[in-house]
Amino acid sequence: MSKQTFFSLTLASLTVTAGQAQAQAQAPHSAKRPNIILFLVDDMGWQDTSLPFWTEKTPYNRAYETPNMERLANRGMQFTQAYASSISSPSRCSLYSGMNAARHRVTNWTYPKNQSTDRKSDVLQLPDWNVNGICQVPGIERTCQVTSLAQLLKDNGYHTIHCGKAHFGALDTPGESPYHMGFEVNIAGHAGGAPASYLPEKNYGNRTDGQPNPRFAVPGLEKYWDTDTFLSEALTIEAEKALDKARQYNQPFFLYMSHYAVHVPVDKDMRFYQKYLDKGLPSKDAAYASLVEGMDKSLGDLMDYLEKYDLTDNTIILFMSDNGGLAAEPGWRDGKPHTQNAPLNSGKGSAYEGGIREPMIVCWPGTVKPQTRCDKYVIIEDFYPTILEMAGIRKYETVQQVDGVSFVPLLTGTGDPSEGRSLYWNFPNLWGNTGPGIGAICTVREGDWKLIYYYETGKKELFNIPDDIGETTDLSAVHPEIVKRLSRNLGDYLRRVDAQRPSFKATGKAAPWPDEV
Numbered sequence: 001m002s003k004q005t006f007f008s009l010t011l012a013s014l015t016v017t018a019g020q021a022q023a024q025a026q027a028p029h030s031a032k033r034p035n036i037i038l039f040l041v042d043d044m045g046w047q048d049t050s051l052p053f054w055t056e057k058t059p060y061n062r063a064y065e066t067p068n069m070e071r072l073a074n075r076g077m078q079f080t081q082a083y084a085s086s087i088s089s090p091s092r093c094s095l096y097s098g099m100n101a102a103r104h105r106v107t108n109w110t111y112p113k114n115q116s117t118d119r120k121s122d123v124l125q126l127p128d129w130n131v132n133g134i135c136q137v138p139g140i141e142r143t144c145q146v147t148s149l150a151q152l153l154k155d156n157g158y159h160t161i162h163c164g165k166a167h168f169g170a171l172d173t174p175g176e177s178p179y180h181m182g183f184e185v186n187i188a189g190h191a192g193g194a195p196a197s198y199l200p201e202k203n204y205g206n207r208t209d210g211q212p213n214p215r216f217a218v219p220g221l222e223k224y225w226d227t228d229t230f231l232s233e234a235l236t237i238e239a240e241k242a243l244d245k246a247r248q249y250n251q252p253f254f255l256y257m258s259h260y261a262v263h264v265p266v267d268k269d270m271r272f273y274q275k276y277l278d279k280g281l282p283s284k285d286a287a288y289a290s291l292v293e294g295m296d297k298s299l300g301d302l303m304d305y306l307e308k309y310d311l312t313d314n315t316i317i318l319f320m321s322d323n324g325g326l327a328a329e330p331g332w333r334d335g336k337p338h339t340q341n342a343p344l345n346s347g348k349g350s351a352y353e354g355g356i357r358e359p360m361i362v363c364w365p366g367t368v369k370p371q372t373r374c375d376k377y378v379i380i381e382d383f384y385p386t387i388l389e390m391a392g393i394r395k396y397e398t399v400q401q402v403d404g405v406s407f408v409p410l411l412t413g414t415g416d417p418s419e420g421r422s423l424y425w426n427f428p429n430l431w432g433n434t435g436p437g438i439g440a441i442c443t444v445r446e447g448d449w450k451l452i453y454y455y456e457t458g459k460k461e462l463f464n465i466p467d468d469i470g471e472t473t474d475l476s477a478v479h480p481e482i483v484k485r486l487s488r489n490l491g492d493y494l495r496r497v498d499a500q501r502p503s504f505k506a507t508g509k510a511a512p513w514p515d516e517v
Helices: 003-013 059-063 067-075 088-097 149-155 200-205 231-246 273-278 283-308 380-390 408-412 480-496
Strands: 035-041 077-083 159-164 185-187 253-258 315-321 357-363 372-374 422-427 441-446 449-454 460-464
Touching: 035 283, 035 380, 067 283, 067 315, 067 357, 088 149, 088 380, 149 159, 149 253, 149 380, 159 231, 185 231, 200 231, 231 253, 231 283, 253 283, 273 283, 283 315, 315 380, 380 408, 422 480, 441 480, 449 480, 460 480
Parallel strands: 035 253, 035 315, 077 372, 159 185, 159 253
Antiparallel strands: 077 357, 315 357, 422 441, 441 449, 449 460
């Protein structure tokens, strides 16, 4: 089927966001279009770096060593209020669709086809969310059909490279493969959301002798089995080989460098492990710190590669994490979860800041002023229209409604798209862990204020984030008028995007929307 025929057949289903043209863009042919590297880290907390994203360095910033994040920030802009979903799949699906998770309905992590990954509840009947993820094919049950970011880049002349974790769709669905999402190259990406192992002596989980998660075995890196090449390094080597090929083409490249690090298992990257033991960190914390520095080394290697081949000035690098770090008890203790997000509250899976606020850096030579910081808020779906605008793709059609808003004006200092804007989260699910702010929850951020609503109990919490970044003081009783306004805002939005909500097993009735309590 020709490209023209495809668009003719699907035109009736297309929804175009406001301000986008009604015709498919022709690929711009300027050789000066920028290369783009989107460097995504898995489960990296806001504090898992020597680069502070707060007003001051904390003990956690001093524990880690991420010199290349510091190097990237020196060349670009840090975002101190960058948000994602609290779980991996919702963030990644928003990243490549431009949709809020409430709209695409991939609201928990995906893997088994047609199977929910929700924790069971005696009280709530959880909704039939899109357990099979996103894909570009219509008619696949329990998926959301999208026009992928990578597909639009490819159709407009970019050479598209995927390296690392995918986690767009469930096993045996079209979304499991980056090739089906618009990538011309796929290195080690599949349906799995974590590596069974980072260790080459365990063949990255492909050995069959008692591996804990053989279904998460990392594919396609057989040449590194039984070597001394840690997974993060193997992915970086393969990414550079793909860039070697890309340099031979007369087109810009888009590299999605999507590390499995720093997700569990907390394997020791022996290039850095001893350093952290010498600092006095317990074994597990030292292992986690070595994972972090191994990821940072990858970033530095790619920056070095760009310099070596005179690509730095024409390459944009965007750095982001997909959700907050797996929260620890206070202090560095062996046997406890391995990271800490303080002063943020809680971590991965939580509606609190520790679960959704991420480290983010953008380096755009010649456009973004070096050594700058932005305190305006952005959210993960904003990357979709932003990257397309960076690539010069201003006219495009999508099968989905795009919720993201380009943050290019923040990068160029020409505007503030966060002004008057609310951010929304909907998690009508139960994650595998429990903890502060973890449960069937929906959330809105409007200016300084953040409202959290618990579907099961009807409880509402209100926080002033600039004044109380740790969300220690619930102000809902003090400001009932703000609670009412934000509840109406959130309820209206969830209805407008046809969001899902749980129901009560005892009555079969749907849980109230936040403005109904």
